[in-house]
Amino acid sequence: MSYFFLVDYFSQITVPEFKQNLMNLGWIKLIKKKQSFLLVQIDVPTFALNSLQFLKKSIWKHLFKCLKATPILVRIHITSNLSFLSTNNVNTGIKNxxxxxxxxxxxxxxxxxxxxxxxxxxxxxxxxxxxxxxxxxxxxxxxxxxxxxxxxxxxxxxxxxxxxxxxxxxxxxxxxxxxxxxxxxxxxxxxxxxxxxxxxxxxxxxxxxxxxxxxxxxxxxxxxxxxxxxxxxxxxxxxxxxxxxxxxxxxxxxxxxxxxxxxxxxxxxxxxxxxxxxxxxxxxxxxxxxxxxxxxxxxxxxxxxxxxHNNLNFLHSSFEYLSSFIGLATYKSQKSNTRNISILD
Structure with missing residues (x-):
């Protein structure tokens, strides 16, 4: 199983909420493969937690399809985090x-x-x-x-x-x-x-x-x-x-x-x-x-x-899209690509 195979595999998993795949979103943080063992760490930002269940199901579905003939132990570790960007706001009420x-x-x-x-x-x-x-x-x-x-x-x-x-x-x-x-x-x-x-x-x-x-x-x-x-x-x-x-x-x-x-x-x-x-x-x-x-x-x-429109409920989808856009814009890794993924053989 090559590194390029794994990159291609994760590129096939698109998150509907953001209409981008996992590689473009930059959420893959670690790929560790050693003989018959594979560990993948995925860092899902806080604003994308609604997509967490979909991700879990989709990853295992694709992985089973690709590796069903390969005797390998797979561990998928999904964490949730949002990186600090406002690093200069220290010792104030907004330090956190x-x-x-x-x-x-x-x-x-x-x-x-x-x-x-x-x-x-x-x-x-x-x-x-x-x-x-x-x-x-x-x-x-x-x-x-x-x-x-x-x-x-x-x-x-x-x-x-x-x-x-x-x-x-x-x-x-x-x-x-x-x-x-x-x-x-x-x-x-x-x-x-x-x-x-x-x-x-x-x-x-x-x-x-x-x-x-x-x-x-x-x-x-x-x-x-x-x-x-x-x-x-x-x-x-x-x-x-x-x-x-x-x-x-x-x-x-x-x-x-x-x-x-x-x-x-x-x-x-x-x-x-x-x-x-x-x-x-x-x-x-x-x-x-x-x-x-x-x-x-x-x-x-x-x-x-x-x-x-006089009914804000009618505009719910507009603000959902806006919040997803802002979430991606503020996420440090949204412009990440395969070069900043840790690969451990």
Whole structure:
């Protein structure tokens, strides 16, 4: 049994959720073959745990088919892990957060908070440990989206001179917003340095604990909060949200420029409110610009188009796809190939 045979074998196993085979996904970590013994270690990332049972069945099915005439002892060892990418966030409240994802848009009202909330829930449903941080200090939306607008209690702990806040937890999702701490019915008349300090406290002075993902709902524009996070927080990457309208696209181009200048990876953009589906004829109607033109203007990968719909359950599959895309984008080994597989003869 040659190494090339094994590579070809694992290349035939496609994971439906991601539409890629095990070799392209980079999940094969170790192949050890010695005479009549074969050990294969597969590292399945946390966001792909829903595919675990399929993988086990598919691997043994293919292996039995290929090796049924070969007297060999086979051991398949499957582990689950998500590598740390945010390595510079040490000695802070986010030191155990593996990936920090910014959801950004230069324009307000394009559905950024809705996408951030549903991306968080979708990753949570995949088995990940997820936090959602509302960094929009002037206009926090997370309390409204999760129906937490009434007075709620935020508990704090003091250790030496440091005070840390406990996040609000709903169905396993950890959340923190300035809207939990102040009266959101009044205007936040704060200057830039105060805003920056308050934003950093939402990162460092909250007991986020061990998280696979911290999704950050960013404010519109390209102001102090964006610069502060870019300079002080180690970010895994950003997802841009836009509608197809000219004004939204123009602002997204500006925020893209800021992310490039601050060396933050851009995973791609989501075109929200891209079209609506007629309830009578089921046809798609595009009410704004041509998406092809927007692709040319932005020159970044378009992850998915989300239609206008008043029922978020209808959009479940869209957010499932988005969470799978983000999972792969943040996984260190997604670009791995056969060269980084440990082969022990």
């Amino acid at each position: 957060v593996k990936n920090i994802i910014l959801v950004v848009s230069g324009k307000g009202g394009v559905g950024k908070s809705t996408v951030a909330a549903n991306l968080s829930l979708s990753l949570l449903n995949k088995g990940c440990k997820v936090g959602l941080l509302d960094a929009d200090v002037y206009g926090p939306s997370i309390p409204t989206l999760f129906n937490l607008t009434s007075k709620i209690s935020i508990f704090a702990q003091q250790e030496n001179s440091n005070v840390s806040l406990e996040p609000i937890i709903r169905n396993g999702l950890k959340m923190m917003s300035i809207g939990f701490l102040v009266d959101t019915s009044t205007a936040m008349i704060w200057r830039g340095p105060v805003i920056s300090s308050a934003c950093l406290q939402l990162f460092h002075n909250v007991q986020w604990g061990d998280l696979d993902y911290l999704i950050v709902d960013m404010p519109p524009g390209t102001g102090d909060i964006h610069l502060t996070i870019a300079q002080k927080i180690s970010v895994s990457g950003a997802v841009l949200i836009s509608t197809p309208h000219n004004l939204a696209i123009a602002d997204v181009i500006r925020i893209k420029s800021l992310l490039r200048k601050t060396n933050i990876d851009i995973f791609g953009y989501v075109e929200n409110m891209s079209y609506f589906i007629c309830q009578k004829c089921s046809a798609k109607h595009y009410i704004f610009n041509s998406s092809e033109k927007n692709n040319y203007l932005l020159n970044i990968p378009r992850i998915i188009d989300i239609p206008i």
